[in-house]
Amino acid sequence: MNSFLLIAILLVLASVGYQFGQRRARSVSGGHPSTLHSRPQYYGFYVALWCGIPSVLLMALWLILEPHVAEWMLISNLPEDIQSLPEDRLSLLLNDVKNLASGNIVSREVDASLQAAADGYASVRQIGNAAMTVVAIAIAVLGLAFARKRISPELRARNLVERTVSVLMIIASTIAILTTIGIVMSLLFEAMRFFARVPWYEFLFGLEWSPQTALRADQVGASGAFGAIPLFAGTLLITFIAMCVAVPIGLFSAIYMSEYAPQRMRAIVKPMLEILAGVPTVVYGFFAALTVAPFIRRTGESLGMTVSSESALAAGVVMGIMIIPFVSSLSDDVMNAVPRALRDGAFALGATKSETIKQVIFPAALPGIVGSLLLAMSRAIGETMIVVMAAGLAANLTADPLEAVTTVTVQIVTLLVGDQEFDSAKTLAAFALGLVLFAVTLTLNVIALNVVRRYREKYD
Template sequence: MIGYLLLAILALSVLSYFFGRRRAIAAVGGHEQELHSRPTYHGAFVAAWVGIPAFLLVIVWLLLQGSLIDRLLFWSLPPGATQGLDYGQISLLLSEIRSVAAGNVFGEPNLVVQEAAERYQRWQSIARYAMVASVFSVALLGLLIASSRIAPAFRARHGTERVMTGLMIACSLIAILTTLGIVLSLLFEALRFFQHVSPLEFFFGLNWEPQIPIREGQVTAGGAFGAVPVFAGTLLISAIAMAVAIPIGLYSAIYLTEYAHPKLRAWVKPLLELLAGIPTVVYGFFAVLTVAPALRNFGEIIGMPIAPNSALAAGAVMGIMIIPFVSSLSDDAIAAVPRAMRDGSYAMGATKGETITKVLLPAALPGIMGGVLLAVSRAIGETMIVVMAAGIIASLTANPFEPVTTVTVQIVTLLIGDVEFDNPKTLAAFALGLVLFVVTLVLNIAALRIVRKYREQYE
């Protein structure tokens, strides 16, 4: 229903645009030059007054409707049904009522739950119809207000520009607040984790076994949260990936800009960039089904044991995935070097190779380093490939033929299953996520610093 309502709002906005435009032209008898603003701005002004308030009302309504109905549902329950229940048990009861109302019935619910589910369905239906009526009322009110202001002297362009400025500010605030919310949520949960586990143990401990009992009677290890093996495994796989991506990406960029025929470049560069569009789960399957068995068979031939979930297999496939990040940005940076610098180098007697190494690469260094650091950030934060191809057990080793684990693998592992968010095992995922966020932020800041330091202006 929400999708149809949004489509209706869009249709009303489009119709309001044409209505406002025709009304503006009719206000001056068809002489558009007598209008202060073009008819297009009048139509856009009316469409904004119709569509934006209605859309905002839908968003606010959806944000508040669920909590309000849940509160009404809780108040409507008999006192005996909620007596002695804590917050978690009340949440489970409300979830059961919502499931029964949706038709997902497992077993035979009691009479209180069935009656509450019927009330919930009735209130949901009333809320939907009320939302539709309210949205169309707001849209009609916006149409009346906006159309009443249309006149030859009305500054519709200024009004439209103010609306667009407000929208851009709102979008910027949403992006900022979203980032802030992510940081605060990670920080809050990480602080809860450090209340159970010492930061010294987490950042400098050498044993990672986060298996602690989460239910009474469960037999597990005592729990160890030394994250150094996890960080080391992440760095090892990322280093292997960069060892694959940087040479191939940089050399391919040099070849495409300096040696390849323009027609060949027009074909090869999009094909390279296509690697970035392949889903990471496909790379994961490729690593598990092709690369890992091939490496293991090769190790058997040369007499060197290679684990099926070795760091080399995951890192190599990840390196293939991030080649476009290096090649595309390096290609653009080298191509952006002014032609005069190339001609000046050739005029001084330099060879093509000397021109590339002594002139083009230093001049394009900011763009190349930006692409490399972007690829490093992508490698550190990659999830699906390492989840499918890397190990789960944290081992502190520098041998690329042995299995290691990464931060993203551990985050996925810790958050899978029926666990509560109040024990160190689950909260450790947020601590790892916070470290991953900080590392990525530091790499981005370093990329900006390098670009600013080595950037040169050419005429």
């Protein structure tokens, strides 16, 4: 059975358990819910948790362990001469068996032994999935019956439910923290391997980026220069152009929606602006490459300027359009959060609406607005697809927005595309770039969150 279908069945059983728990609680109270320790809803949640959590935990554990058990059984059923193959050849054979069992393409001719192994592996997986389904549903039903039987007026259902929910939230927070630590550690360890081959000062302060390392001594065109300054300069140039587009448009939109627009107009305009944040970045990339970049090139040529077919200006303008919702929506929210008493006080002193916005509302909302700008900047720094399609891959150290440039994220993608040897400086350079990018965006996000938190403490 499909895992999603099984989860749906477990959710239905948990819902049934919730209803059974409520009815059982009202039944044991004799029609007087005041005699219960907790409200009937908590008894319903108590039964639902007993119905859902053990079965979901079993399902997760099963999905983790079952593929390894199936692979072990597959290897144990292979002939001894095949089991004694080198690890790499055995791994390729196992991949072919798994692909054949799932109906995918294999890298060798399918013979009788390979087909038999694939049929056996598929049979084991089917039996495992069927067993998981039966056991998970059985445990859910048993949990429902057990929890329903335990319901009594003395059962502290609210305490048990709240304690369980607290544990689940702690587990979720721990997973998020461990994931972040894992990301940082993976970047850090691989970056250390890169810096063991390339000095850190050459990477951070070098002026030439050409990560074509030689695979043999007589290879031509493999310079192996890892100076990341052109990448940082290109990233900052495109981000600066994007912010020049997003900041005025976003702030003016926020001021209009917060202070001037009727409520009906605001209800229409704000969702339309926020739609921009939901457009896939590849669509923005097509728009930049097919519309904005040719328009900029034709305009520049008509003025006698030399404009590259891929330019920082095209990428920056489209990226600025993309991050307008980050500025407008967040700024609108913080401006609406300014207490009404400040507006009334300014009007009582004779200030006009524009004077109130400039001298009262905007200064009061400034910390939140700064936070929105920093969040938008971090989003622009991390963008990849628009730059790939509109600004190119050339690592040029230039401040001319009409020239082709590249960014850190684009080079990370370029370095890791295709079959790569994860022991060369060229590939490891992607992790060093990722570590620098992570540090920059993390710093911007921390600054933004601190500014917003300071704002909320002052005006909430």
